[in-house]
Ligand SMILES: C[C@H](N)C(=O)N[C@@H](Cc1c[nH]cn1)C(=O)O
Ligand SMILES: [Zn+2]
């Protein structure tokens with residue numbers, strides 16, 4: 384094992400520039416799943432990945448998913464299904480990642496063009512999707528290539544499932560996973576997802592839990608068109624006025640959710656569970672660094688981590704149709720749609736949560752006595768996931784982390800959501816591991832998203848080493 388891994392590691396270092404170039408090409412494709420006009424770019428990104436995989440000798444299929452629900456004028460981007468190796472004497476690992484990205488405009492406040500990978504003198508590689516999730520997805524391809532170039536036998540069979548709609552709720556993928564569980568994914572012995580981040584900047588972690596996400600829209604409309612506020616102000620019920628009152632009623636400034644029936648669903652914290660939080664390497668300084676400020680609700684790490692992993696949160700995201708440009712336009716918007724989401728935790732139920740939200744929003748609107756119309760609906764929902772880290776899949780990953788980073792990883796949960804994690808677990812019946820590459824300061828979903836060169840290159844080594852340890856681990 385040791386000499387083989389050493390040759391592989393050496394090759395990763397030798398190929399580092401080529402691997403960064405591969406990431407540069409991927410970042411240059413603005414594969415934003417949430418924007419209709421970018422859909423061809425999302426598809427182009429799927430083809431880019433498929434071509435790269437084929438060039439490495441993988442069997443690849445671009446699986447169409449049909450039309451997008453609620454936006455039937457759009458085809459869903461294809462899922463890239465790949466297989467590398469088909470040796471019955473080897474274990475098979477199914478890896479999942481996503482090739483779509485969050486929206487990004489230079490005018491949002493980026494220091495550099497979001498779709499031009501820009502490496503600074505500290506080795507920070509800025510670009511949309513660098514850490515979420517193009518860097519980690521390419522990590523698997525790079526690991527294959529480094530094995531080939533180093534002449535090291537690939538230790539497992541690799542099944543790959545890369546989707547283009549994760550940032551928009553993984554539309555269409557659940558059905559495909561269930562359909563393929565006993566077909567394309569049938570050989571999988573375990574699943575690995577690299578699509579989250581370390582808690583800080585120094586210590587790697589292995590993740591065994593995620594929050595779910597229910598994403599809502601509230602639309603308030605009244606006037607037939609946008610109006611002049613001087614001519615119509617004080618005479619018409621204004622949709623924005625109604626909407627901001629509804630939105631403000633959802634959550635307070637301390638993060639408390641005001642909707643009855645939400646916190647009542649949360650499983651009580653056990654004494655054993657409480658102790659887990661005491662040993663995690665995490666400081667308020669880590670949080671301040673990744674937050675870019677000290678504006679935290681809690682002053683201590685334990686309630687902070689619990690707020691991230693263990694309790695639901697409600698975030699207000701934006702208002703479609705509102706005046707949002709610089710300047711001072713005296714407009715009364717005719718129709719505005721507020722967007723908010725609730726991150727859900729055990730034992731919250733999607734339907735119960737939706738019913739509680741709809742009831743509360745309708746009551747708040749009724750209280751306003753407005754003649755406007757209001758609609759509230761869930762755009763997408765996804766359940767929370769908590770798994771057991773006591774499995775050879777996690778042991779192999781822990782060894783890989785120790786080998787590459789020289790430190791044992793923390794076992795953590797995560798506040799974000801990867802909707803299909805639970806689907807993979809349920810449909811395949813196999814253990815799912817989250818093995819992050821990036822760190823807490825990467826700014827996923829934010830401006831100036833980056834992946835540190837060190838995390839990328841050592842991360843490729845970690846993914847490859849994980850596959851070697853997988854091959855050696857005894858059955859549980
Ligand atoms: C953790 C992962 N990299 C991620 O960013 N997931 C998104 C997925 C999402 C989008 N809508 C609902 N879930 C997230 O957590 O926001
Ligand atoms: Zn992601």
Ligand SMILES: [Zn+2]
Pocket residue numbers: 485515550827828
């Ligand atoms: Zn994301």
